[in-house]
Amino acid sequence: MATTYSGVRELRPYTYNDLGGDSMRLAGNFEKKCLKSADRTFSQGLQCQQINSISCVLSMSDSAFIIHSPQGCSGCVSGGADGYRVGQAHRGVKLIKSPRVIVTNLDENDIIRGGEAKLREAIRIAGERYDPKMIFIFTSCASGIIGDDVDAIAADAQTPDGPILIPIHCDGFRSKICASGFDAAFIAIKKYLLPKEPRKKSSGLVNLFAPTSISYKDQLEIERLLALFGATVNYIPFYSSYEKIQMITAAEASTSICKVFADEFMKELEESYGIPFAHTVMPIGIRNTDKWLLGIAALLGKEAPAREYIEKEHKRVQPKLDEIKGRLEGKRVFICGGTGRSFAAAALIDDFGMQLVGLETPTYDFDAQIDIEYLNGIHKNYVVDVANMQPFEQVNLVNHLKPDVFIGVPAWSARLGLPTTHVLDPKRPTMGYDGIVYLGEKIAEQVENAGFNRKLAPYARLPYKKSWYEQDAFKYIRDL
Numbered sequence: 001m002a003t004t005y006s007g008v009r010e011l012r013p014y015t016y017n018d019l020g021g022d023s024m025r026l027a028g029n030f031e032k033k034c035l036k037s038a039d040r041t042f043s044q045g046l047q048c049q050q051i052n053s054i055s056c057v058l059s060m061s062d063s064a065f066i067i068h069s070p071q072g073c074s075g076c077v078s079g080g081a082d083g084y085r086v087g088q089a090h091r092g093v094k095l096i097k098s099p100r101v102i103v104t105n106l107d108e109n110d111i112i113r114g115g116e117a118k119l120r121e122a123i124r125i126a127g128e129r130y131d132p133k134m135i136f137i138f139t140s141c142a143s144g145i146i147g148d149d150v151d152a153i154a155a156d157a158q159t160p161d162g163p164i165l166i167p168i169h170c171d172g173f174r175s176k177i178c179a180s181g182f183d184a185a186f187i188a189i190k191k192y193l194l195p196k197e198p199r200k201k202s203s204g205l206v207n208l209f210a211p212t213s214i215s216y217k218d219q220l221e222i223e224r225l226l227a228l229f230g231a232t233v234n235y236i237p238f239y240s241s242y243e244k245i246q247m248i249t250a251a252e253a254s255t256s257i258c259k260v261f262a263d264e265f266m267k268e269l270e271e272s273y274g275i276p277f278a279h280t281v282m283p284i285g286i287r288n289t290d291k292w293l294l295g296i297a298a299l300l301g302k303e304a305p306a307r308e309y310i311e312k313e314h315k316r317v318q319p320k321l322d323e324i325k326g327r328l329e330g331k332r333v334f335i336c337g338g339t340g341r342s343f344a345a346a347a348l349i350d351d352f353g354m355q356l357v358g359l360e361t362p363t364y365d366f367d368a369q370i371d372i373e374y375l376n377g378i379h380k381n382y383v384v385d386v387a388n389m390q391p392f393e394q395v396n397l398v399n400h401l402k403p404d405v406f407i408g409v410p411a412w413s414a415r416l417g418l419p420t421t422h423v424l425d426p427k428r429p430t431m432g433y434d435g436i437v438y439l440g441e442k443i444a445e446q447v448e449n450a451g452f453n454r455k456l457a458p459y460a461r462l463p464y465k466k467s468w469y470e471q472d473a474f475k476y477i478r479d480l
């Protein structure tokens with residue numbers, strides 16, 4: 001997050017969020033710097049950046065959260081709250097709590113007269129009811145459009161002994177790339193929470209940036225891997241706290257669980273506090289786990305032991321991977337996910353000899369190009385859909401390509417009768433060497449037991465006319 005970074009991902013050079021076509025053509029055009037920006041003349045079901053800002057900080061233990069919006073904007077919080085509650089249970093918490101969320105419930109009157117009074121009241125209630133150390137305030141399209149000056153209201157409501165008020169500017173219309181919501185949260189953390197003077201260095205401490213969607217099993221696996229190098233982990237903002245945020249500046253190095261999570265923030269930490277960082281991939285699948293581990297090991301001066309360890313781990317899991325490969329080899333896959341997970345899943349399927357026929361990802365940029373070039377070396381003629389959601393495009397492509405299995409959020413493709421599974425699992429293992437085996441088993445079980453989705457399909461029809469499936473899936477994408 002260089003000082004000039006706006007927090008809007010599509011404003012970064014060579015970043016695209018509306019594209020579709022053959023992977024070789026996209027990669028070739030990107031390399032020649034002649035990939036044209038495009039837009040959709042019709043759009044359906046865009047994921048809002050606000051939910052990414054919320055999910056980024058929702059598991060912070062000593063915090064309350066105010067969503068300054070109409071009630072509907074808070075709808076997605078239920079999913080994050082569920083993950084947080086299950087996450088506490090997995091961690092042995094006896095008195096499980098829900099995240100402390102208040103919605104200001106802006107209505108027609110507030111849209112005309114302004115939402116200041118409701119926001120002030122919400123701040124008062126959050127402070128009195130929950131006694132938090134921090135109150136995160138999420139803006140929305142509505143608060144942005146009416147021009148509520150949330151920074152000024154928070155500054156005015158801030159008391160010396162009260163909770164720290166932290167506005168996060170995540171109005172949905174600011175960006176079509178939902179990962180911008182992560183950036184908005186980190187911009188606020190930098191502005192309101194990081195100490196001016198860095199804390200004294202703590203030997204072996206590594207900042208590990210992760211959102212709430214990491215399972216407890218994944219947390220243990222990451223800790224196991226980093227403990228090999230004598231490192232201890234400061235998770236941020238995942239199950240974090242005010243004190244852990246302060247310790248960010250004491251770390252020897254930083255890394256992230258995901259390519260699009262905290263990447264700009266880690267640059268900022270390097271510029272402002274001299275903390276080096278490894279920005280590689282999500283540790284899912286053999287190739288990516290190796291790459292992720294070597295990235296952080298190199299920073300800590302532990303590359304040689306890391307390579308030795310990787311060799312041992314390959315030997316340990318290979319027999320199991322071979323067995324799973326026997327069940328999955330040659331199966332055709334369509335993958336859909338956030339930028340980090342979609343590419344991680346695409347690399348994962350190579351471990352099982354599967355064939356990529358379609359890949360849906362929200363962003364295409366320099367990082368994506370590295371992954372696409374790698375995948376192009378293995379898979380031929382697969383389609384790339386650069387889309388934030390857009391279920392109408394997805395079902396058209398899936399129906400046309402007829403994969404054997406769909407990996408991603410299954411809500412739409414399951415209704416086509418396909419076996420589906422996903423790698424975004426906050427409750428089960430997905431990462432590291434044990435995660436590969438677990439995910440492989442999960443994919444194989446879905447492929448071998450597709451009865452549920454097949455039986456579901458005739459009763460859960462999608463809302464599209466037959467004629468749509470006969471048209472070009474990218475019909476509504478237009479070059480600018």
Ligand code: SF4
Binds near residue numbers: 170172
């Ligand atoms: S902030 Fe905007 S885009 Fe996001 S949920 Fe609310 S209205 Fe929708």
